[in-house]
Amino acid sequence: MLGIHDVAVWEPLLRLLVRDNAERLAAPGGYVVGHIGQGSWSVPAARPAFQLGRAALVSDIQSEWDAVGRIRDVLTEAGVDDVSFMLETPTPGKARLHFFDRGPAVDSGVGTHLGAILLVEGAVPEPWRRLPDPSPDAVPAPTADAVLLERTLRERLPDAIGATEEELAAVETRLGVTLPEELRALYRVTRARWEDLGEDWSAAEHMAKAVGCELLSPEEVYLADAASRPAPWQFAAMDAVETPPHAAVQGLVGSPGWIVFGDNGGGDRIAVDLTPGPRGHLGQIVMLSHEENCGASLLFDSLTDMVLDRRPEAEHGADEHGADREERPPAVAWVNRSGVPSVAAAAHPGLEAISIGVWEGEPLSLGLLVGLPRLRTLSAYPRTLADPLEIAALGGLEFLELAPEDWRVLLDAGAVPRGLSAAAIVVHGERHPLPVVELANELLALWDRPQITRTVVEVDLGSAE
Known part of the structure; x- marks a missing residue:
């Protein structure tokens, strides 16, 4: 060969x-x-x-x-x-x-560019480490009715083949969770296997209309935890998650309480939510967009509501996206000529990530970022920093993305923050790849990581x- x-x-x-x-x-x-x-x-x-x-x-x-x-x-x-x-x-x-x-220590980038440099094996950005807050007081919606759900589906799908109790028990063992009764009732009516449908697309379409989504078979059901939604460090490091006090759904990348059982036909996953937000219901139905790294949106208060197509009351949306959220300074700031106008305007105690992009004014000082308790990500375009050595005072950084010239300053001064989990080298336009590879290898050597060969x-x- x-x-x-x-x-x-x-x-x-x-x-x-x-x-x-x-x-x-x-x-x-x-x-x-x-x-x-x-x-x-x-x-x-x-x-x-x-x-x-x-x-x-x-x-x-x-x-x-x-x-x-x-x-x-x-x-x-x-x-x-x-x-x-x-x-x-x-x-x-x-x-x-x-x-x-x-x-193994460098991700694939865009085109010929290097992706993120993984300085700590297995490390993921903070939002991917976030677990759901406990919700011990959460209860099912008043509309949740497993008996009504099962009766309705049997009327709509009289010839469907349901899952056995042994098959449902196998799902619970595999996932390590107890399936909510509404979901068990759904699968007792139909197990949604392609061979059970005679490999007939019209039968599959009829089932999707009866249930309200394209149903996964019991063997395909999975937990949408954070690991199930991987994202490149360079993008994930600029994400932040939060759960406002009036949210129906917790702001998370993933949750061990999101049991995915369906798809909307466009790649967005449908899940039962067993870790709802402060204003949510246990067993509510949420959607995870395939175009987003984080979060889920409320679809229905219960699986019964989904089957009967009863939409939740509008107040959920207002609570989740209303004034309470907007009054908070953003956790992620994009400082550039058409975005946030300065580092001062971006700095606040809740800031987690800041990107300094295309900038036409004088290079910026990072002094106002020193001491911010949650700051973990800094990305800066070439020639935007007044003094790259100010980065050494940002002790909480886990991801740093800089131009080669700024990395050179930090390396020569022995000032690369050692708390980093990952890094990236910003390359715009044409640049000879060999010096960039050598620079990446210097960073990898500081953490005794495998080199680019x-x-x-x-x-x-x-x-x-």
Whole structure:
């Protein structure tokens, strides 16, 4: 089997890239970079202008498609997710390929950029560590009625095959929770297996209308805890969760009390909530959006209400999104030319994360952030900080994202905060990858983490003519 570094695998793509980037590669220090994964790729190959009025076709980029396909096939065979590379042509007819192996301590980034640098193995951002507050006084909604629910569903689905008590017990054992009686009643009527429906889409659609969602089979039911909603550190570190006093649903990434049993048909999961917010009901029905990392929204006060399509009273929405929430300073601040106007405007005791983005004024001081008890994330664009060494006084940081120049200041001064769990290097526009990789390895070395490795392969393109 050919390996991922074998010349025969890469030669068609190399010839294409050398042809399409001849001027750039011939310049002193010239190079191009690319990234190929099993599901996508980004390579600097020239592409024709697509014709207006028709979809793009594989035949429009057939040479690129075939060349990349050879590499993707090898990735699949080797069980490798992706590969990043840099190409140089030191002399005519000669190519030099640099392969970068991120290793287990660096996430995949966007395109050829590095993702988050994991300084502490297994660490996740604070919202992913947050557990639900106890809700010992929570009770089911008055509308919860397992008998009515079961009778209604049997009338709607008279031929459905229900789950046995043994099957339901197996679900409880697997999840480690007791299923609420409404959910047990639902599955006693139908276990929603594809084979039980005769593999008939119309029967599945009829069941979805009868229940109110696309129902998972008992074997597919799962707990939507935080681990079930993974997110890259660079994005997750800028999330924050909170539960206002009048909220029906707790503000969480996930909860061991969210029992997912269905889908809305668009990828959003439907769950029974056994850890409701201060104004919620035990066993209420919530939806977890596939477009969001955190939170869930209230759909129905009970599973019975969902089956009967009885919407909750509007006061829940008003309580959850009303003035009480808006009066609080935001836990996440985006300081930039069109957002929060200054660090001073962002700073308050509840601030958890701050991003300093595109900025046209004088570089900013971080002095007003010192001592904020909940601050855990700082991200800053290049040339936005007046003095990067002020970061050393921000003792509670768990994630720090800086430009290479600012990291250089901290590293040279021995001032990188040692409480960090993860870090990132901000790279905008064109930047040679080798210094960035070396910088990342310096950070990894401080925590004795596995390094990014580089394999260099010399290719004689002339001899293959």
